[in-house]
Amino acid sequence: WLHCEVPRIACSDCGKTTQMLVPWARPGSGFTAAFEAFALALCRDLPVSQAAALLRCSDKQLWRRIEFYVEQARAQERFTDVRTVGIDETSVRRGQNYITVVHDLDAKRLLFATEGREHKTVLDFVDDLKAHGGDSEQVKHVCMDMSAAYAKGVGLALPQAQISYDRF
Structure with missing residues (x-):
């Protein structure tokens, strides 16, 4: 397991405290970018429930990541040549x-x-x-x-x- 404390920043204007963005993870993900890539690679070849059991996380967590990246990829799709x-x-x-x-x-x-x-x-x-x-x-x-x-x-x-x- 990899645990680290992410620095927090207190905003003097609004009074909110927020976490800093880190280069190794997507904001709010809870996983490192490398783990997400590995998990998605597993999900290509295994049913999501099996990949979740192997990674010891819930299948719902994996489905959220899959949906996030599928939405990103779909936003970039162009169908201009469809005949x-x-x-x-x-x-x-x-x-x-x-x-x-x-x-x-x-x-x-x-x-x-x-x-x-x-x-x-x-x-x-x-x-x-x-x-x-x-x-x-x-x-x-x-x-x-x-x-x-x-x-x-x-x-x-x-x-x-x-x-x-x-x-x-």
């Missing part, structure tokens, strides 16, 4: 819990994932596409299953795109 997308659903757990995933089939990368499998998920994708610099008018081709909900969503949000149905 061909694939839309599909997958089961999250046994039962009827589904998520919709949208991939850029040219760049072979995940663009968007959200809960549900109704037409609104396609509309949400188009909003996210625009938020990341993409243009729904440039999407010329959509590959998806024969879901009526996805067909409705594509018809509303991507009317200029041609649809190819996958055989599954």
Whole structure:
């Protein structure tokens, strides 16, 4: 274990006492930057609950770090070259819990994932596409299953795109 005391600064103007920023950790993290990097590397290859048990911390602490860095990475994403997308659903757990995933089939990368499998998920994708610099008018081709909900969503949000149905 690594323990250290972080100096505190008393503000004479407002009367608050705050911790100094340290070069080895993100503010408010509670972990060093090296530990966060190691933990995230573990989470790429292991389920978060297993990584948490291995690191002797709670999975909630790891999920907070994952969410923080995913939000940072997503803020830097640019979807300006998206022309061909694939839309599909997958089961999250046994039962009827589904998520919709949208991939850029040219760049072979995940663009968007959200809960549900109704037409609104396609509309949400188009909003996210625009938020990341993409243009729904440039999407010329959509590959998806024969879901009526996805067909409705594509018809509303991507009317200029041609649809190819996958055989599954």
